[in-house]
Amino acid sequence: xxxxxSRAIVTGGLGFIGSNLVLRLVxxxxxxxxxxxxxxxxxxxxxxxxxxxxxxNVIDADxxxxxxxxxxxxxxxxxxxxxxxxxxxxxxxxPERDLQVNTVAQLRFVLACSEDAxxxxxxxxxxxxxxxxxxxxxxxxxxxxxxxxxxxxxxxAATSYHLMLTRAGxxxxxxxxxxxxxxxxxxxxVACQGVLSTFIRRSILGQQIDxxxxxEQFRDPVYVDDVVEAFLLVGQTDVLPHRSFNVGGREVxxxxxxxxxxxxxxxxxxxRTRPFPDDRKPIDIGSYRSDYSRIxxxxxxxxxxxxxxxxxxxxxxxxxxxxxxxxxxEPNPACRMPEHxxxxxxxxxQKGN
Amino acid sequence: xxxxxSRAIVTGGLGFIGSNLVLRLVxxxxxxxxxxxxxxxxxxxxxxxxxxxxxxNVIDADxxxxxxxxxxxxxxxxxxxxxxxxxxxxxxxxPERDLQVNTVAQLRFVLACSEDAxxxxxxxxxxxxxxxxxxxxxxxxxxxxxxxxxxxxxxxAATSYHLMLTRAGxxxxxxxxxxxxxxxxxxxxVACQGVLSTFIRRSILGQQIDxxxxxEQFRDPVYVDDVVEAFLLVGQTDVLPHRSFNVGGREVxxxxxxxxxxxxxxxxxxxRTRPFPDDRKPIDIGSYRSDYSRIxxxxxxxxxxxxxxxxxxxxxxxxxxxxxxxxxxEPNPACRMPEHxxxxxxxxxQKGN
Numbered sequence: 203x204x205x206x207x208s209r210a211i212v213t214g215g216l217g218f219i220g221s222n223l224v225l226r227l228v229x230x231x232x233x234x235x236x237x238x239x240x241x242x243x244x245x246x247x248x249x250x251x252x253x254x255x256x257x258x259n260v261i262d263a264d265x266x267x268x269x270x271x272x273x274x275x276x277x278x279x280x281x282x283x284x285x286x287x288x289x290x291x292x293x294x295x296x297p298e299r300d301l302q303v304n305t306v307a308q309l310r311f312v313l314a315c316s317e318d319a320x321x322x323x324x325x326x327x328x329x330x331x332x333x334x335x336x337x338x339x340x341x342x343x344x345x346x347x348x349x350x351x352x353x354x355x356x357x358x359a360a361t362s363y364h365l366m367l368t369r370a371g372x373x374x375x376x377x378x379x380x381x382x383x384x385x386x387x388x389x390x391x392v393a394c395q396g397v398l399s400t401f402i403r404r405s406i407l408g409q410q411i412d413x414x415x416x417x418e419q420f421r422d423p424v425y426v427d428d429v430v431e432a433f434l435l436v437g438q439t440d441v442l443p444h445r446s447f448n449v450g451g452r453e454v455x456x457x458x459x460x461x462x463x464x465x466x467x468x469x470x471x472x473x474r475t476r477p478f479p480d481d482r483k484p485i486d487i488g489s490y491r492s493d494y495s496r497i498x499x500x501x502x503x504x505x506x507x508x509x510x511x512x513x514x515x516x517x518x519x520x521x522x523x524x525x526x527x528x529x530x531x532e533p534n535p536a537c538r539m540p541e542h543x544x545x546x547x548x549x550x551x552q553k554g555n
Numbered sequence: 556x557x558x559x560x561s562r563a564i565v566t567g568g569l570g571f572i573g574s575n576l577v578l579r580l581v582x583x584x585x586x587x588x589x590x591x592x593x594x595x596x597x598x599x600x601x602x603x604x605x606x607x608x609x610x611x612n613v614i615d616a617d618x619x620x621x622x623x624x625x626x627x628x629x630x631x632x633x634x635x636x637x638x639x640x641x642x643x644x645x646x647x648x649x650p651e652r653d654l655q656v657n658t659v660a661q662l663r664f665v666l667a668c669s670e671d672a673x674x675x676x677x678x679x680x681x682x683x684x685x686x687x688x689x690x691x692x693x694x695x696x697x698x699x700x701x702x703x704x705x706x707x708x709x710x711x712a713a714t715s716y717h718l719m720l721t722r723a724g725x726x727x728x729x730x731x732x733x734x735x736x737x738x739x740x741x742x743x744x745v746a747c748q749g750v751l752s753t754f755i756r757r758s759i760l761g762q763q764i765d766x767x768x769x770x771e772q773f774r775d776p777v778y779v780d781d782v783v784e785a786f787l788l789v790g791q792t793d794v795l796p797h798r799s800f801n802v803g804g805r806e807v808x809x810x811x812x813x814x815x816x817x818x819x820x821x822x823x824x825x826x827r828t829r830p831f832p833d834d835r836k837p838i839d840i841g842s843y844r845s846d847y848s849r850i851x852x853x854x855x856x857x858x859x860x861x862x863x864x865x866x867x868x869x870x871x872x873x874x875x876x877x878x879x880x881x882x883x884x885e886p887n888p889a890c891r892m893p894e895h896x897x898x899x900x901x902x903x904x905q906k907g908n
Contacts, residue, residue: 354719365701366701
């Protein structure tokens with residue numbers, strides 16, 4: 203990979219995966235432009251880019267408003283498109299908001315790319331959620347599309363925009379379908395961001411972890427550095443026999459395993475199992491494991507970081523930075539939509555302290 | 556089937572398939588409420604319901620505004636949801652309009668149904684367009700979802716809303732995936748409504764028919780009365796082992812066949828083949844045939860009307876009614892978005908003449 207001098211756009215570049223990608227791109231010598239409107243609840247956090255402060259052009263705009271970044275698009279060699287809302291629970295509570303953020307805004311963005319960045323490779327951050335409840339395991343890219351929540355429906359529409367325009371010769375896009383991703387820079391101050399975010403928060407706070415159901419359902423969590431590597435690979439591979447790739451984790455772990463690892467790292471009381479809350483049961487997908495053999499075969503990508511190691515690195519990251527990720531007055535956020543783009547306690551950083 | 560006294564809602568009930576369904580429901584003794592906002596280009600035409608004038612409650616509202624029809628929803632036994640835009644070409648020219656009509660509005664409508672018509676069966680008019688270019692023939696319901704245009708993407712999102720909420724127990728919906736439908740009451744005054752509408756219009760006008768490509772690609776057109784029967788069947792079958800059903804035609808005919816049948820019925824000059832226009836090629840799906848064995852096996856439905864017979868009936872229908880379906884000043888509409896809900900020549904009928 204050679205990103206030296208490459209002009210890269212990262213939408214959602216203040217968010218969890220986006221910011222990790224930005225840091226790596228800067229390290230590789232790329233010229234990076236971030237587009238991020240810090241929609242409440244989507245995980246954007248200026249502090250995430252603290253290590254490259256001043257070295258990255260951050261455009262405070264929504265991807266639905268291309269006039270704000272048309273010049274950057276015209277110059278771009280590669281567009282990493284990670285802007286979006288990931289919460290399944292929020293999408294059921296506020297479906298039209300999810301539609302706006304994940305579909306309407308993406309439609310405007312892909313049309314802008316098609317017009318002004320026709321030659322740039324576009325890499326879209328898709329999700330395993332489009333598959334719904336697995337009909338077989340591991341789940342490959344040919345699995346039926348049967349999302350169980352609005353987030354899955356809307357992310358699939360955005361996925362289809364990218365693939366359809368690419369087949370029509372109007373865009374050059376690739377979609378990564380991500381499993382549960384974890385690592386440094388995850389939003390911890392937003393509830394309902396998934397099991398890993400919640401368990402990591404409780405670990406850091408030394409609190410007991412609740413596991414819904416019997417805890418024996420499994421996942422294949424993937425460490426964010428491995429995901430960043432996948433983005434970089436598909437961002438620069440000219441000829442691709444496929445345009446959709448699953449990105450999965452190295453190990454399969456049960457929710458009980460995850461709770462135990464998190465509890466041990468945080469010296470918490472032992473985890474306990476609890477019945478599924480009413481609003482979670484219908485959108486639970488049971489057990490999931492990605493078949494990532496397509497990207498492995500095609501590009502040589504595979505996950506390298508073991509789960510225990512990744513969790514240790516993650517929790518270590520937050521140790522001295524907790525004030526940038528958790529509201530001291532409400533360390534355990536309720537599962538509702540955040541009302542402010544930037545909570546007052548977070549603005550301390552944005553104002554330069 | 557027993558629709559006597561049944562309270563039925565038909566969205567898009569002024570349109571082509573919707574109005575044929577309304578006429579049949581009234582014949583069967585149902586109490587029918589139509590919801591139709593006559594969005595320009597979507598085929599709504601008050602004249603379509605001329606035979607049942609006064610016998611049907613027509614609510615002039617968009618499905619995106621449930622406040623206008625909440626009382627009707629609360630009383631409904633069955634909701635036939637046919638409102639939408641069908642033009643693939645329009646969807647590529649005006650993607651955000653297609654998103655609004657086929658996805659945003661449908662989201663609000665299914666949420667309203669989920670809230671106020673939880674016990675009603677909802678039947679959604681889906682489309683074979685969600686499958687894209689067939690990867691095998693005939694195409695069954697398990698075919699991959701790879702739409703080639705925005706219309707297909709947006710109709711699949713709406714399809715997913717219905718199926719996802721049904722799986723979650725929040726709705727009781729069934730989706731019919733329709734192949735090319737033809738018959739009386741098709742809009743002829745809107746361009747880009749598909750090959751059948753265009754060929755029928757030219758047949759009626761006695762004009763030469765242009766076939767794009769070599770004309771050997773095939774379709775399985777289904778006559779509207781057969782489609783209406785499928786809607787009525789799934790509208791009243793309580794227990795269903797599946798929630799998606801392909802609805803296909805009885806015969807497979809090439810575009811050349813269709814052009815010949817239409818030309819002969821209209822005494823037109825012989826059809827000629829023409830190269831694909833630039834804006835059509837990327838969204839052409841080649842040949843298509845539905846595998847409708849699932850609905851045949853499950854509900855005993857099958858198409859009954861032969862293509863030649865259906866075409867003869869269709870063209871006969873328009874013979875004495877052309878002034879309600881074609882603008883005398885512009886009988887061959889250009890392929891652009893109609894600007895008026897009701898063209899002035901059409902308002903003659905709406906005003907009561």
